[in-house]
Amino acid sequence: MTIEELEQIAKSVLQENEKYDYEVNVCMDLACASQGSEKLRDALVQSVEASGKKVLVRRTGCMGPCSSGPLVRVDPDEILYHHVQAGNAEAIVTSLGGAPVPTLQCDLNDHFDKQVRVVLENAGHIDPEKIDDYISRDGYKALLTALTEMTPNGVIHRITESGLRGRGGGGYPTGLKWGTVAKAGGDMKYVVCNGDEGDPGAFMDRSVMEGDPHRVIEGMAIAAYAVGASKGFIYVRAEYPVAVSRLTTALREARRRGLLGSGICGTTFNFDVEIRLGAGAFVCGEETALLASIEGRRGTPRPRPPYPAVSGLWGKPTLINNVETYANIAPIVRNGGKWFFNMGSERSKGTKVFALTGKITNTGLVEIPMGIKLREIIEVIGGGVPDGHKLKAVQTGGPSGGCIPAELLDLGVSYDALMAAGSIMGSGGMIVMDDTSCMVNVARFFIEFCMTESCGKCIPCRAGTAQMYTLLSRICDGSATMDDLDLLIDLCDTVKTASLCGLGQTAPNPVLSTLKYFKNEYIEHIVHKRCPAGVCNIQASVEVLA
């Protein structure tokens, strides 16, 4: 495969598409699929056949606003239809060439206008099972450019110049990590993609792997060239069967096209990727635990250093990045580091994908430029809190993150600002809570999660989270005292300081952040035996006491 051949494929796809007057794109992502988009697609195909019109019906990945699903977009007119059922297929096909169907048309301009799509640029535009669709949108151009026109150091330089930071949540500078692996000695190196999206309430990585799998593979291949690796692994949760099947298809297609394998693009560069399935352990999102799991062992972390960049899979230098990090690589190589650097805030460059869920009108997948105010995400993109309820907090970073109160809504979204507010960027879960959520109960939920998911290797995490859970349960059922609260705060400090890995070190964050902003709720539970949100079941016992 050469760049010319790649361009030829892209051209032939576009020529093929020109035969059609319209493209009807149907979202097949999990949320839409669970509301019948498969039947809808079949009905659209039938209606098109019956009408004799030249229409291409395409299955695509996530279009974004999942709460409006099933979604259909008609191109080139860019008309978006929401809540479409199979019964509406005929009306849509009939409308082509005339006025759109008014009852189905949705106005989400505000939702889309504030977004910038880099990672999700293809989502909703390509069939994820067709490599040629990806190639027609500049796919694999970055890989071939890197292989034929750039040195490995040149690639690393470009990534460093872009200011890209790890999208798994930690925010470590990607270029620096690549540089370390590149400098590490040895003839065997590995590239690993962390697709173990364990954060409950987040599905960005799933949508990227399902909706645009080649983007991840291309990012990994470029990384492998840059650091000198020849073998890659994608570690995916077993709970994401569709992602696994899409990636499997994508890998097969990439091999068939000569974009993976030996002597890629007539160079001496060899690279191939294998998929490894997770098996339901949150701790495997931690890099050393993930490596243990790929090696077929229990996913328990080990102390660092040595970092995986020096000694990773089977003791060899290993580069580990998150799905979204790899998804950013191809556009950076294509458009230059400066292009990326110019997006975002001072120390957080580019865009971030968030899974916006919870008590919010427009739930779904959004991609925002870094630095945008949280308020714009919640009120404009998300459409605010529904049913007349009042926003209470926004949770980011999952079990490792914290709750940002409504007062801090004017905060700009960046790694540093979120950390200063007591939360973290995390992988991209953003859960909106309103006045019906009890913050103590939310803290208990996360601690229960960490307690169950603790691998048990180190005592502060194994025993600490269990004790924290007991204390929080006592607060929730109204049997705690103020001494218990002091003990809880003490314990947070111990678990945070003394745990071996990120799971334990960050486990107290949901407690600490809710204590910081919602201490009154803790006190209400303890002193007045009352749950302000009416979630915890202590009302009954108070009445008995009275």
Add this chain to the structure above:
Amino acid sequence: MPAFTPPPLPSDDKRWKIVNGTMRKNGFARHALIETLHTVQSSFGYLDDDSIRFVARSLRVPLSQAYGVVTFYHYFSLKPPGKHTITVCAGTACYIKGADKLIAAAEKHLGIPQGQTTSDGQISLMTARCVGACSRAPVVLCDGEVAGEMSSEQMLEQLERWAVE
């Protein structure tokens, strides 16, 4: 060193050939343990002593290590599943939208705690950490099919249908 000969298949059951296929594809390497256990579970529905022993011997992994892996990961089950499985997602978005109430309602209706199967082997009640369909919370998987914006009533109706099937 003599060449390693993998142990014979435990029985004529064709599913063992699928399991063996996964191991062969990975050159009977030790690191294929989790992949192989996945194949066993997807073929047989769960992992029993015989299958764990067979996989451990075939991959030359100590039985203790194989058992350790099986019990470490939540996804692996040592018990056969019921005829139908209801899985309530307990991720954060689902929790905020009342998944705990769904779990409690299902436990009460079926008379079993989560993670168990009814005594007639008809229905298993499971919880998931997050199935990634957060925008449609609360989510329930009915035999693997995602059903979003689930109410207790809808879920109980489904359970009643299953009880007699």
